[in-house]
Amino acid sequence: MTDWGPVFVGVVLFILLSPGLLFQIPGKSRFVEFRNFQTSGPSILVHSILYFAFICIFLLAIKVEVYIDS
Template identity: 65%
Template sequence: MADWGPVLVAVVLFVLLTPGLLFQLPGHNRVVEFGNMRTSGAAVIVHAVIYFACITIFLVAIGVHVYAG
């Protein structure tokens, strides 16, 4: 049986935390902009830190496991 938990969590977080797709923190004109499909270097760094924190919490602290097979 394969553990698909880390793969599933990583893909979902990557899609949700892509800068400019759902939201961008910091935005160009405001602190948070929603659905603008633009990005900046600062937004990439902030989203990378948020991604790392969330994936660490889900995989290490909570221990998400999805077994298929």
């Protein structure tokens, strides 16, 4: 059996934290903008830091594990 937890957590966080898809911090005109489908250098940096923090929390602190039997 293999552990699919890190794969699922990584994919879900990547989708949710893509800058401009659901939200963008910092936005171009406001601090938080929702669904504008645009990005900038500072927002890529902020979202990368958030992604790293959440992936560490879910994989190291909570230890999310998903096992699939074939």
